[in-house]
Amino acid sequence: xxxxxxxxxxxxxxxxxxxxxxxxxxxxxxxxxxxxxxxxxxxxxxxxxxxxxxxxxxxxxxxxxxxxxxxxxxxxxxxxxxxxxxxxxxxxxxxxxxxxxxxxxxxxxxxxxxxxxxxxxxxxxxxxxxxxxxxxxxxxxxxxxxxxxxxxxxxxxxxxxxxxxxxxxxxxxxxxxxxxxxxxxxxxxxxxxxxxxxxxxxxxxxxxxxxxxxxxxxxxxxxxxxxxxxxxxxxxxxxxxxxxxxxxxxxxxxxxxxxxxxxxxxxxxxxxxxxxxxxxxxxxxxxxxxxxxx
Amino acid sequence: xxxxxxxxxxxxxxxxxxxxxxxxxxxxxxxxxxxxxxxxxxxxxxxxxxxxxxxxxxxxxxxxxxxxxxxxxxxxxxxxxxxxxxxxxxxxxxxxxxxxxxxxxxxxxxxxxxxxxxxxxxxxxxxxxxxxxxxxxxxxxxxxxxxxxxxxxxxxxxxxxxxxxxxxxxxxxxxxxxxxxxxxxxxxxxxxxxxxxxxxxxxxxxxxxxxxxxxxxxxxxxxxxxxxxxxxxxxxxxxxxxxxxxxxxxxxxxxxxxxxxxxxxxxxxxxxxxxxxxxxxxxxxxxxxxxxxxxxxxxxxxxxxxxxxxxxxxxxxxxxxxxxxxxxxxxxxxxxxxxxxx
Amino acid sequence: xxxxxxxxxxxxxxxxxxxxxxxxxxxxxxxxxxxxxxxxxxxxxxxxxxxxxxxxxxxxxxxxxxxxxxxxxxxxxxxxxxxxxxxxxxxxxxxxxxxxxxxxxxxxxxxxxxxxxxxxxxxxxxxxxxxxxxxxxxxxxxxxxxxxxxxxxxxxxxxxxxxxxxxxxxxxxxxxxxxxxxxxxxxxxxxxxxxxxxxxxxxxxxxxxxxxxxxxxxxxxxxxxxxxxxxxxxxxxxxxxxxxxxxxxxxxxxxxxxxxxxxxxxxxxxxxxxxxxxxxxxxxxxxxxxxxxxxxxxxxxxxxxxxxxxxxxxxxxxxxxxxxxxxxxxxxx
Numbered sequence: 001x002x003x004x005x006x007x008x009x010x011x012x013x014x015x016x017x018x019x020x021x022x023x024x025x026x027x028x029x030x031x032x033x034x035x036x037x038x039x040x041x042x043x044x045x046x047x048x049x050x051x052x053x054x055x056x057x058x059x060x061x062x063x064x065x066x067x068x069x070x071x072x073x074x075x076x077x078x079x080x081x082x083x084x085x086x087x088x089x090x091x092x093x094x095x096x097x098x099x100x101x102x103x104x105x106x107x108x109x110x111x112x113x114x115x116x117x118x119x120x121x122x123x124x125x126x127x128x129x130x131x132x133x134x135x136x137x138x139x140x141x142x143x144x145x146x147x148x149x150x151x152x153x154x155x156x157x158x159x160x161x162x163x164x165x166x167x168x169x170x171x172x173x174x175x176x177x178x179x180x181x182x183x184x185x186x187x188x189x190x191x192x193x194x195x196x197x198x199x200x201x202x203x204x205x206x207x208x209x210x211x212x213x214x215x216x217x218x219x220x221x222x223x224x225x226x227x228x229x230x231x232x233x234x235x236x237x238x239x240x241x242x243x244x245x246x247x248x249x250x251x252x253x254x255x256x257x258x259x260x261x262x263x264x265x266x267x268x269x270x271x272x273x274x275x276x277x278x279x280x281x282x283x284x285x286x287x288x289x290x291x292x293x294x
Numbered sequence: 295x296x297x298x299x300x301x302x303x304x305x306x307x308x309x310x311x312x313x314x315x316x317x318x319x320x321x322x323x324x325x326x327x328x329x330x331x332x333x334x335x336x337x338x339x340x341x342x343x344x345x346x347x348x349x350x351x352x353x354x355x356x357x358x359x360x361x362x363x364x365x366x367x368x369x370x371x372x373x374x375x376x377x378x379x380x381x382x383x384x385x386x387x388x389x390x391x392x393x394x395x396x397x398x399x400x401x402x403x404x405x406x407x408x409x410x411x412x413x414x415x416x417x418x419x420x421x422x423x424x425x426x427x428x429x430x431x432x433x434x435x436x437x438x439x440x441x442x443x444x445x446x447x448x449x450x451x452x453x454x455x456x457x458x459x460x461x462x463x464x465x466x467x468x469x470x471x472x473x474x475x476x477x478x479x480x481x482x483x484x485x486x487x488x489x490x491x492x493x494x495x496x497x498x499x500x501x502x503x504x505x506x507x508x509x510x511x512x513x514x515x516x517x518x519x520x521x522x523x524x525x526x527x528x529x530x531x532x533x534x535x536x537x538x539x540x541x542x543x544x545x546x547x548x549x550x551x552x553x554x555x556x557x558x559x560x561x562x563x564x565x566x567x568x569x570x571x572x573x574x575x576x577x578x579x580x581x582x583x584x585x586x587x588x589x590x591x592x593x594x595x596x597x598x599x600x601x602x603x604x605x606x607x608x609x610x611x612x613x614x615x616x617x618x619x620x621x622x623x624x625x626x627x628x629x630x631x632x633x634x635x636x
Numbered sequence: 637x638x639x640x641x642x643x644x645x646x647x648x649x650x651x652x653x654x655x656x657x658x659x660x661x662x663x664x665x666x667x668x669x670x671x672x673x674x675x676x677x678x679x680x681x682x683x684x685x686x687x688x689x690x691x692x693x694x695x696x697x698x699x700x701x702x703x704x705x706x707x708x709x710x711x712x713x714x715x716x717x718x719x720x721x722x723x724x725x726x727x728x729x730x731x732x733x734x735x736x737x738x739x740x741x742x743x744x745x746x747x748x749x750x751x752x753x754x755x756x757x758x759x760x761x762x763x764x765x766x767x768x769x770x771x772x773x774x775x776x777x778x779x780x781x782x783x784x785x786x787x788x789x790x791x792x793x794x795x796x797x798x799x800x801x802x803x804x805x806x807x808x809x810x811x812x813x814x815x816x817x818x819x820x821x822x823x824x825x826x827x828x829x830x831x832x833x834x835x836x837x838x839x840x841x842x843x844x845x846x847x848x849x850x851x852x853x854x855x856x857x858x859x860x861x862x863x864x865x866x867x868x869x870x871x872x873x874x875x876x877x878x879x880x881x882x883x884x885x886x887x888x889x890x891x892x893x894x895x896x897x898x899x900x901x902x903x904x905x906x907x908x909x910x911x912x913x914x915x916x917x918x919x920x921x922x923x924x925x926x927x928x929x930x931x932x933x934x935x936x937x938x939x940x941x942x943x944x945x946x947x948x949x950x951x952x953x954x955x956x957x958x959x960x961x962x963x964x965x966x967x968x969x
Contacts, residue, residue, distance in 0.1 A: 018654050139315055223437060230439055247439075250441065265449070276437035532805075554744075630792070
């Protein structure tokens with residue numbers, strides 16, 4: 001039988017083991033984790049692991065163009081003779097970059113607004129902030145993001161900007177719900193009575209309780225951001241040629257269906273597998289932290 | 295009584311949000327860089343032509359004045375003049391909205407009609423092969439953008455298998471019914487022209503399914519977890535204890551409370567569907583409103599773009615209100631207000 | 637001697653968790669006779685609710701047997717793995733009342749719908765008069781405004797009213813055995829007594845057997861014929877309540893009695909030092925031995941068997957072995 005005080009010291013490692021047990025109990029989540037690791041690795045070391053790193057940039061070789069999958073080019077070549085496999089590997093970089101940028105930009109803003117609105121629940125601050133959020137939520141965010149991207153010059157950066165502009169609202173909603181439910185808990189009230197000012201309460205008392213939810217949503221959002229990003233670049237609003245981008249590759253290739261099917265189909269599967277990996281990972285994290293709000 | 299108050303408040307808030315949205319999109323359209331007039335007339339048109347157009351569109355006046363003109367027109371149904379189609383935007387809307395409307399309705403029916411039963415099956419038979427199959431299906435559907443599905447389906451079912459037509463709303467040679475709503479399916483039903491009805495439906499299958507899959511996955515997932523949660527609840531055990539047969543419990547007593555979460559996200563799902571409809575419309579060449587909207591945005595057609603965003607906003611609001619009514623129907627707490635008797 | 641209705645024989649229940657298995661119930665045996673009212677008493681987490689749920693098949697035992705004599709089937713049925721038909725018949729002869737009355741009623745249907753549907757399957761021959769039956773049943777549990785209640789939803793009723801409804805529904809099917817899982821714990825103190833009196837009167841009148849699960853000793857005193865004290869998944873002492881209260885033998889029972897605050901005592905009541913064990917690595921031998929002030933060396937090695945103090949008073953403690961302590965309680969108050 002365990003001695004009681006030893007348990008306190010072992011609690012942290014116990015929590016990690018417990019978390020891993022829950023996570024690994026679901027084979028889907030483990031698969032997701034593996035897929036994500038492989039993709040991140042491929043993206044990071046793309047120049048070293050791909051057969052034709054030069055094909056990721058401006059490269060033209062019409063002699064080798066339009067080749068179906070073969071031993072020389074495992075996934076075939078596109079219209080300009082570039083190796084599809086290599087371009088997909090490099091395209092991962094930009095997809096991940098887009099997703100990370102969106103999250104890095106939108107999460108602090110969204111969480112911040114949500115915390116403030118939640119803590120000042122019922123006051124004018126809450127009302128104004130949530131009305132503004134409602135306005136952004138009145139329309140499917142993709143539409144708004146599209147509108148903005150179209151107006152600006154299409155580029156990866158602008159796509160990231162436009163998407164961030166609508167992405168923060170989801171975090172605000174989420175955190176607002178958590179923060180306003182904690183608002184009246186005793187530990188907050190006692191902090192107030194003790195004289196703590198609102199920055200301390202909001203950031204040192206409420207925020208830590210939201211962290212696992214936010215973190216899980218972030219990993220689910222990686223998948224969503226890649227999905228939405230590929231939709232934007234499908235329309236030509238993302239990274240511009242010759243930068244390889246999964247959505248653009250599908251768009252370009254779909255004109256040549258069904259003959260040169262590999263130009264569109266492999267990037268399409270790449271999108272699917274990437275988003276799937278992040279979704280599985282995110283779901284596993286959600287089960288691990290047992291979060292219901294997501 | 296409280297339900298009317300509830301609805302009234304929702305509508306008021308939505309109208310406020312829509313106004314805010316209109317201002318937002320208007321400002322975005324006018325304030326960000328690029329000269330739409332110059333882009334519309336082309337670089338070689340003389341400056342006086344561009345000036346003329348600018349004056350007609352009030353683009354020379356301050357932004358808030360422009361907004362005022364726009365709102366005044368919009369409330370009368372006049373969204374201005376499209377620089378590209380050379381027609382009033384409202385005419386364009388009338389032409390293209392029904393096509394997308396048909397598609398959206400069909401897609402929503404698929405999302406609810408297939409997504410919810412799948413979720414119920416998966417929840418009921420948790421951890422069996424049915425459940426695993428449904429979960430795999432949901433994961434894949436939720437992770438793949440609609441345009442990928444559209445591309446693959448087009449390739450497989452149209453080009454290779456020839457099961458479905460490749461493009462268009464209706465095959466050539468099939469007589470179109472007289473226009474009542476603009477939706478060929480409904481018009482066909484109204485006028486008794488069933489050939490047109492089935493034909494259009496056949497054309498809609500691939501685009502609707504590609505569009506519906508991500509939404510279906512979300513709905514199935516939420517239904518599944520809702521059923522699982524409620525299966526473990528005490529009231530199910532209590533009801534079982536009376537010998538109430540399983541099929542009655544599943545079809546009535548478990549189903550009704552479990553439907554609340556999926557129905558409440560149906561509004562959101564419909565919004566997302568409307569938002570991504572263009573992906574599918576582009577691939578299938580569906581002459582719809584979303585495709586029109588995308589083209590408007592790509593060509594920086596300000597009037598058309600603002601109109602499109604506003605129409606989507608209104609549709610979204612209406613869809614949400616319908617969903618709220620449906621939830622009130624399912625959940626008595628909302629219908630009657632959470633007042634206690636004793 | 638009344639005929640045996642329910643027999644639980646060496647029940648074991650285990651749940652798998654991340655670092656092994658939680659051995660929640662470790663060898664519980666008890667018998668309920670027709671018309672008898674049993675109490676199952678213990679702290680939160682001692683496994684009494686799990687036992688109750690095993691009987692109605694909401695929890696699967698990992699070992700052990702549960703036998704139930706079914707009038708409708710005319711024979712003794714194995715509740716661990718019953719046949720489909722047998723289980724259908726047995727189901728209506730056993731009812732359970734849950735701890736949280738609001739959670740035991742379907743939130744999106746009216747009481748009327750739920751009650752009438754239940755009656756439909758319990759008394760199919762009287763289906764025409766289901767409404768009247770429901771009203772009568774509700775009046776029996778002292779809910780006079782029966783018609784209005786039938787039209788209400790659970791969230792519109794208070795906890796006490798909901799529990800009365802549950803009792804009405806459970807008793808309407810005229811079960812042989814009723815399992816009441818802490819039926820008053822979630823209610824206000826003022827309401828608790830009313831519900832208990834009501835329940836007591838009803839089961840006495842109908843002659844229903846009851847297994848009353850609670851952590852409140854006072855409650856059990858009035859109602860039960862026989863009380864089993866549970867600790868950490870095992871039964872440690874059994875006996876008629878009066879004898880158990882005046883002559884508690886097991887050190888845990890004595891601790892429980894001492895822990896009840898008394899207005900006339902000189903000092904504050906004392907708790908029992910320590911806490912309930914970790915079920916994934918439970919103590920060997922007697923599960924109470926780490927907290928026991930009177931433990932013997934043998935207590936750590938072997939599980940104590942039951943020693944008989946009187947006709948129906950047994951205790952599982954080595955202190956009462958032959959040549960051990962006397963079966964009289966030395967007052968330590």
